[in-house]
Amino acid sequence: MALENMGYLTLEELKAQTVYPTEERFRKGPVAVIECTHEIPCNPCEGSCKFGAIKIGDPITNLPGLVEANCIGCGICVAQCPGLAIFIVDKTYSDTQGTVSFPYEYNPVPEVGQEVDAVDRSGKVVCRGTVVKVQNPKSYDRTPVVTVAVDLDQVETVRSMKRL
Amino acid sequence: MAWESGVQFMIKKEVVVIGGGPSGMAAAIEAAKRGAEVLVIDANEKAGGQLFKQIHKFFGSSEHGAGVRGIDIGRDLLKEAEELGVEVWLNSVAIGLFAEKQIAVETGTDDAEKIVRVVEGEKIVIACGASENVVRFQGWTLPGIMGAGAAQTMINANRVLPGKKILMVGSGNVGLIVSYQLMQAGADVVALVEAAPNIGGYVVHASKIARAGVPIYTRHTVLEARGEGRVKEAVICEVDGKWQPVPGTEKVIEVDAIAIAAGLKPLAELAIMNGCKTKFDPILGGWAPLHDENMESSCSGIYVVGDVTGVEEANTALEEGRLAGVAIAAALGKITAEEAETEKKKIWDRLDGLRSGPHGEARMKAKDRQLADFRQLSAAEI
Numbered sequence: 001m002a003l004e005n006m007g008y009l010t011l012e013e014l015k016a017q018t019v020y021p022t023e024e025r026f027r028k029g030p031v032a033v034i035e036c037t038h039e040i041p042c043n044p045c046e047g048s049c050k051f052g053a054i055k056i057g058d059p060i061t062n063l064p065g066l067v068e069a070n071c072i073g074c075g076i077c078v079a080q081c082p083g084l085a086i087f088i089v090d091k092t093y094s095d096t097q098g099t100v101s102f103p104y105e106y107n108p109v110p111e112v113g114q115e116v117d118a119v120d121r122s123g124k125v126v127c128r129g130t131v132v133k134v135q136n137p138k139s140y141d142r143t144p145v146v147t148v149a150v151d152l153d154q155v156e157t158v159r160s161m162k163r164l
Numbered sequence: 165m166a167w168e169s170g171v172q173f174m175i176k177k178e179v180v181v182i183g184g185g186p187s188g189m190a191a192a193i194e195a196a197k198r199g200a201e202v203l204v205i206d207a208n209e210k211a212g213g214q215l216f217k218q219i220h221k222f223f224g225s226s227e228h229g230a231g232v233r234g235i236d237i238g239r240d241l242l243k244e245a246e247e248l249g250v251e252v253w254l255n256s257v258a259i260g261l262f263a264e265k266q267i268a269v270e271t272g273t274d275d276a277e278k279i280v281r282v283v284e285g286e287k288i289v290i291a292c293g294a295s296e297n298v299v300r301f302q303g304w305t306l307p308g309i310m311g312a313g314a315a316q317t318m319i320n321a322n323r324v325l326p327g328k329k330i331l332m333v334g335s336g337n338v339g340l341i342v343s344y345q346l347m348q349a350g351a352d353v354v355a356l357v358e359a360a361p362n363i364g365g366y367v368v369h370a371s372k373i374a375r376a377g378v379p380i381y382t383r384h385t386v387l388e389a390r391g392e393g394r395v396k397e398a399v400i401c402e403v404d405g406k407w408q409p410v411p412g413t414e415k416v417i418e419v420d421a422i423a424i425a426a427g428l429k430p431l432a433e434l435a436i437m438n439g440c441k442t443k444f445d446p447i448l449g450g451w452a453p454l455h456d457e458n459m460e461s462s463c464s465g466i467y468v469v470g471d472v473t474g475v476e477e478a479n480t481a482l483e484e485g486r487l488a489g490v491a492i493a494a495a496l497g498k499i500t501a502e503e504a505e506t507e508k509k510k511i512w513d514r515l516d517g518l519r520s521g522p523h524g525e526a527r528m529k530a531k532d533r534q535l536a537d538f539r540q541l542s543a544a545e546i
């Protein structure tokens with residue numbers, strides 16, 4: 001399996017092992033995609049979501065489950081997750097493009113409008129993307145969340161950007 | 165008293181904690197909170213132990229300050245200890261622990277004169293943490309080859325980059341996290357090799373570095389380091405099911421540093437020196453002192469907490485420290501036995517939670533064995 005010997009999951013594996021948002025939910029707007037598939041003692045994501053959209057419960061090693069109907073895609077959980085394992089995907093950004101928001105703890109942080117190399121889960125550059133938002137309020141505690149717009153067919157593939 | 169001149173007269177404290185990492189500070193805080201007079205001795209110029217190198221957000225439950233960076237957890241601990249009046253000696257190494265609970269402490273830095281003092285503690289807590297294991301291969305003594313913990317100290321404490329093109333050896337959490345932090349500091353991690361078939365640490369950490377483009381080679385090891393005056397190339401190769409190199413699979417990678425994350429072992433020397441009973445357990449990192457539910461070792465009044473009793477995590481280290489702190493307060497008569505029991509039960513419940521799940525199971529069993537071995541020991545002695 002890719003996860004245990006290469007460090008990342010393929011999209012198919014992810015869909016099989018996590019509570020992945022449905023197409024119907026994606027059509028309604030931005031939603032959290034939680035790529036946390038190891039039963040580790042961790043739950044800040046659950047506490048960070050004020051909408052009750054992430055459930056872990058007891059024991060703490062349960063995998064986080066997305067309650068997609070409750071998720072408004074606000075992105076608060078993205079910066080709170082110490083595993084940097086949560087992303088926001090918006091398939092409704094425009095007719096041809098969608099956005100992916102990801103945690104990005106490297107310097108320099110990109111600027112809005114900047115063209116960047118978008119990479120997949122294995123770090124491979126898959127396309128160009130345009131930075132449309134960079135959020136870094138104090139409450140994110142130095143974990144900036146970068147949003148890039150990419151072609152719609154890449155939103156489930158792109159998970160970060162090449163370091164600048 | 166056998167101490168000669170050159171050594172300052174004996175200082176007495178109710179509680180002396182050796183090591184100011186999360187476990188030691190937690191023990192100090194819990195004991196001080198309940199009225200004990202506490203001294204913490206730490207070898208570094210700043211207390212906090214490993215926490216001051218951990219710039220990443222920690223896992224754990226919201227109750228444990230999960231999502232908070234290690235450095236910030238450390239800062240809060242120091243603040244709380246200070247407010248409670250805990251005395252801290254920095255740049256101070258416990259160089260010996262002798263009968264009658266006397267500790268020889270050397271204070272000072274290499275560029276200044278050092279003094280040696282002897283401190284006697286009614287109760288002593290050994291919280292020295294762990295040290296890095298080494299891996300030997302051809303050329304392993306070349307400059308540029310170091311422990312991953314040393315590389316982490318360079319970037320996060322001293323702000324010096326150990327190299328620009330780094331090979332990481334080992335995929336436990338330390339190897340994964342230090343790889344990530346090396347990239348944050350501006351270096352490239354050109355590869356990570358792991359001899360086992362699977363990644364050892366948490367996969368969310370592995371995914372972070374995979375996404376950043378680090379190739380992870382499982383079933384691989386480092387064969388040789390080459391270079392003159394400094395490492396310039398690393399030879400890596402595949403290993404078979406018995407961890408033996410597979411001829412013909414060698415790959416040469418250009419590097420200017422190699423970081424080795426081959427696990428940690430408990431720093432149990434002081435406990436051993438004092439005659440505390442130890443046992444070897446590979447899950448706990450090697451020889452570790454046995455202890456009871458109060459974290460008290462086989463030597464009465466000497467407590468062992470944190471990585472010293474088996475390499476785990478900051479969260480478990482904190483809880484073990486708290487256990488010892490509460491138990492000591494009770495033993496010193498600062499609180500009643502009932503008060504201590506209620507508090508300790510809460511701590512044990514949290515510890516069990518932290519040791520649950522597939523990642524904690526082996527540690528939970530190892531820690532249970534440790535307690536069982538201790539009980540056997542006491543039964544035999546009685």
Ligand SMILES: Cc1cc2nc3c(=O)[nH]c(=O)nc-3n(C[C@H](O)[C@H](O)[C@H](O)COP(=O)(O)OP(=O)(O)OC[C@H]3O[C@@H](n4cnc5c(N)ncnc54)[C@H](O)[C@@H]3O)c2cc1C
Binds near residue numbers: 183185213222293337
């Ligand atoms: C790279 C890395 C990443 C980690 N990430 C996490 C994480 O995300 N979450 C988590 O929970 N844990 C993490 N840990 C583990 C965690 O840091 C340790 O388990 C924890 O710090 C152990 O605490 P401790 O108090 O036992 O020892 P330490 O933190 O090691 O503290 C021991 C202290 O004792 C001092 N000392 C030692 N010997 C003497 C002596 N003879 N005299 C005086 N002082 C002495 C040392 O200077 C040190 O300050 C990580 C560890 C590493 C290396």
Ligand code: SF4
Binds near residue numbers: 032051070074077078
């Ligand atoms: S994006 Fe917002 S609403 Fe959705 S799970 Fe995260 S915090 Fe909750």
Ligand code: SF4
Binds near residue numbers: 043046082086223368
């Ligand atoms: S905070 Fe992140 S790493 Fe922790 S359980 Fe939630 S998704 Fe997983």
